[in-house]
Amino acid sequence: MKKIQLSLLPKLLSAIAAKKALYLPVDGKAGADYKRYEEGDTLSRACRTNRSAKDFFFPQVEDMAAFRVEGKKIEIIDTRKENEDFVIFGVRACDVRSFDILDRVFLADPVDTFYENRRQHATVVSLACDAPEETCFCRQFDILAEDPAGDVAAWIVGDEMYFKAKTEKGKKLLSSLDVLLADGDSAPVEKEKKHLEAIQHKLPISEFNKEHFKPEDLMEHFNDPAWAELSEACLGCGTCTFVCPTCQCFDIRDFKTNDGVLRYRCWDSCMYSDFTKMAAENPRHTQLERFRQRFMHKLVYYPANNDGIYGCVGCGRCLAKCPISMNIVKVVKKIGGKKA
Amino acid sequence: MQKMMQDRARELLSSGKVDRVLGWIEGDFVYDVTPHVFRENDIDQLIYHSFASQNLSKYLVGETKKDGVIAVFLRPCDSYSFVQLLKEHRFDREKVYAIAIPCLGKVDAEDLRAMGIRGITGVTDGKERIILHTLYGDVEKEKSEVIAERCRKCRGVHAPYFDERLGEELTKEPLTDRFEMVEKLEKMTAEERFAFWQDELSRCIRCNACRNVCPACTCEKCVFDNAASGIENKAPASSFEEQNFHIIRAFHVAGRCTDCGQCSRVCPQGIPLHLLNRKFIKDINSCYGEYRAGADLEEKAPLNRFDVDDCEPGDVVGKGE
Numbered sequence: 001m002k003k004i005q006l007s008l009l010p011k012l013l014s015a016i017a018a019k020k021a022l023y024l025p026v027d028g029k030a031g032a033d034y035k036r037y038e039e040g041d042t043l044s045r046a047c048r049t050n051r052s053a054k055d056f057f058f059p060q061v062e063d064m065a066a067f068r069v070e071g072k073k074i075e076i077i078d079t080r081k082e083n084e085d086f087v088i089f090g091v092r093a094c095d096v097r098s099f100d101i102l103d104r105v106f107l108a109d110p111v112d113t114f115y116e117n118r119r120q121h122a123t124v125v126s127l128a129c130d131a132p133e134e135t136c137f138c139r140q141f142d143i144l145a146e147d148p149a150g151d152v153a154a155w156i157v158g159d160e161m162y163f164k165a166k167t168e169k170g171k172k173l174l175s176s177l178d179v180l181l182a183d184g185d186s187a188p189v190e191k192e193k194k195h196l197e198a199i200q201h202k203l204p205i206s207e208f209n210k211e212h213f214k215p216e217d218l219m220e221h222f223n224d225p226a227w228a229e230l231s232e233a234c235l236g237c238g239t240c241t242f243v244c245p246t247c248q249c250f251d252i253r254d255f256k257t258n259d260g261v262l263r264y265r266c267w268d269s270c271m272y273s274d275f276t277k278m279a280a281e282n283p284r285h286t287q288l289e290r291f292r293q294r295f296m297h298k299l300v301y302y303p304a305n306n307d308g309i310y311g312c313v314g315c316g317r318c319l320a321k322c323p324i325s326m327n328i329v330k331v332v333k334k335i336g337g338k339k340a
Numbered sequence: 341m342q343k344m345m346q347d348r349a350r351e352l353l354s355s356g357k358v359d360r361v362l363g364w365i366e367g368d369f370v371y372d373v374t375p376h377v378f379r380e381n382d383i384d385q386l387i388y389h390s391f392a393s394q395n396l397s398k399y400l401v402g403e404t405k406k407d408g409v410i411a412v413f414l415r416p417c418d419s420y421s422f423v424q425l426l427k428e429h430r431f432d433r434e435k436v437y438a439i440a441i442p443c444l445g446k447v448d449a450e451d452l453r454a455m456g457i458r459g460i461t462g463v464t465d466g467k468e469r470i471i472l473h474t475l476y477g478d479v480e481k482e483k484s485e486v487i488a489e490r491c492r493k494c495r496g497v498h499a500p501y502f503d504e505r506l507g508e509e510l511t512k513e514p515l516t517d518r519f520e521m522v523e524k525l526e527k528m529t530a531e532e533r534f535a536f537w538q539d540e541l542s543r544c545i546r547c548n549a550c551r552n553v554c555p556a557c558t559c560e561k562c563v564f565d566n567a568a569s570g571i572e573n574k575a576p577a578s579s580f581e582e583q584n585f586h587i588i589r590a591f592h593v594a595g596r597c598t599d600c601g602q603c604s605r606v607c608p609q610g611i612p613l614h615l616l617n618r619k620f621i622k623d624i625n626s627c628y629g630e631y632r633a634g635a636d637l638e639e640k641a642p643l644n645r646f647d648v649d650d651c652e653p654g655d656v657v658g659k660g661e
Contacts, residue, residue: 028543029539029610030543030609030610030611031450031454031610033543050543050608050609050610051545060545060546060575061575133453133458134369134458134459134460134475135369202475204368204369204461205368229377232376232377233374233375233376233394233399235549235552235553236552237547237548237549237551237552237553237606238546238547238548238549239547239549239606239608241547242545242546242547242608243545243547243608251574253573253574266573266574266575267574267575268574269547269574272548272565272574273565274565274567319372320449320450321608323394323549323552323553323602323605323606324374324375324394325367325371325372325373325374326374327367329367329368330367330368330372330374
């Protein structure tokens with residue numbers, strides 16, 4: 001365990017930024033968001049950022065290839081760049097779990113090399129939650145907000161910040177900062193963890209009966225008449241999917257340039273009318289079907305393919321951001337709760 | 341008011357005058373409100389308080405395609421969108437029973453959070469004051485301190501095209517001059533203004549919430565969703581493209597925007613999108629005389645008619661440099 005006085009945190013951040021690209025949540029005009037560290041930036045204490053941390057590995061838009069056409073000759077240009085090493089500082093437990101969920105998609109065979117490259121270059125410093133919002137429900141997915149995963153876990157206790165390396169990458173990062181860090185006793189952190197856990201148990205969203213979402217019940221949930229009522233007011237915007245740390249659907253598009261084509265991918269949203277539309281047919285004609293897809297994916301399809309792990313981390317962004325306040329908690333209560 | 345609305349809705353449903361009622365339902369939190377189509381079995385769950393923020397009129401486009409008559413509750417701002425939609429023949433008036441209800445101004449949970457009011461569990465509304473019950477005790481505030489920006493300019497008067505009124509008409513003086521910020525932007529240099537919008541729009545994630553909630557955006561297929569349009573895209577390729585989307589949208593709703601402010605309410609990134617629309621409203625007012633979209637069913641909109649005396653906009657507001 002290592003520690004530093006909070007007053008010295010700017011020094012620590014500068015030291016990290018001197019060696020690697022550093023990103024951290026910073027308070028902005030309308031809530032906190034990650035940004036590249038510049039001298040003078042201070043770490044936001046907000047419990048969540050507007051956008052999730054998935055952007056670091058799975059950005060909203062990225063180029064995949066370019067094609068240059070000259071007469072009958074087509075040249076394929078690899079647009080991939082080797083990423084620089086970077087550190088994400090202050091990621092909350094829910095967002096750290098989202099990386100595992102994305103890994104299971106993008107690092108499964110065939111590996112997504114764009115994603116893999118970013119993952120390899122990243123060191124994640126997580127931060128325990130001291131002031132969860134009432135919309136937080138990560139514990140329902142067995143995520144411990146008081147003891148986050150990551151390469152290094154951090155806790156703010158009083159006027160000190162404690163660090164514990166959890167991986168080789170994490171150890172390397174901490175040892176490179178050795179001159180600034182003092183040895184810390186684990187007792188204050190253990191005490192803080194207990195305190196933070198107690199807060200977690202007080203959060204209002206605790207009745208979350210997700211056990212019913214078993215793969216064998218797939219058709220029963222799929223055909224549940226409640227989807228009609230739940231999706232009735234959905235506007236079909238992409239807010240929930242874009243602020244979601246685990247939504248991973250993307251589209252690949254070609255952009256015609258003067259002398260060829262630029263192929264890029266961008267986030268897609270199952271809420272959009274042309275989601276997975278193919279040349280011949282759109283498999284989901286109505287908002288009900290698209291709405292159902294989002295929640296079935298998180299609660300049934302994903303766990304069925306991934307050792308029972310749910311595709312939601314309980315960050316509460318969709319609860320806070322949906323224009324009509326429809327969200328996964330309401331869905332679970334209506335769809336899953338009946339067999340109890 | 342809530343009780344009155346429930347009773348009236350129940351009456352309308354049991355008398356067979358309407359088949360469905362469009363209102364608001366609460367979720368896990370008092371601010372967790374969703375528009376909902378009620379029938380007799382769940383009408384006692386209809387709520388109405390400071391967090392019933394969503395406008396309902398746009399849902400009529402879809403709802404009137406179904407069989408039967410639907411009752412809808414219209415707050416003053418929503419009543420203008422209702423008329424505007426009607427004017428554009430976007431829904432079947434015969435299938436709607438419109439009930440005007442008063443509004444004391446809405447409060448957004450995100451705004452309260454920014455003010456440090458968290459863990460909200462309940463609300464007691466008064467005319468001047470609001471009590472927010474939270475996990476950490478009650479917080480009492482002057483309504484004027486906490487109501488949303490879009491409500492600060494409200495005059496509380498309905499557009500007169502509803503079927504009945506519940507409760508009293510609450511006329512009020514706007515708390516702010518709605519063009520104040522527009523004027524500030526107009527006074528900026530072109531560079532400053534560009535920097536202002538660059539900063540705001542760079543946060544856009546192109547989730548389309550502003551478009552999809554907008555009662556003036558009811559195209560069956562938006563040009564940005566239409567693969568045949570050539571400009572369809574799901575993500576901004578550049579910050580320029582982002583501005584393009586918002587500017588095209590603002591132009592398209594010019595003269596039809598009722599200034600309901602829902603675009604800014606729903607933006608997950610807190611972009612003050614209503615300022616673009618207000619600039620258009622201000623310019624239309626100064627070029628063609630006061631005009632309010634949705635106030636009159638018959639009156640032709642300034643941008644839809646031509647008079648030989650019409651001004652040259654460039655002469656009035658100046659030409660861009």
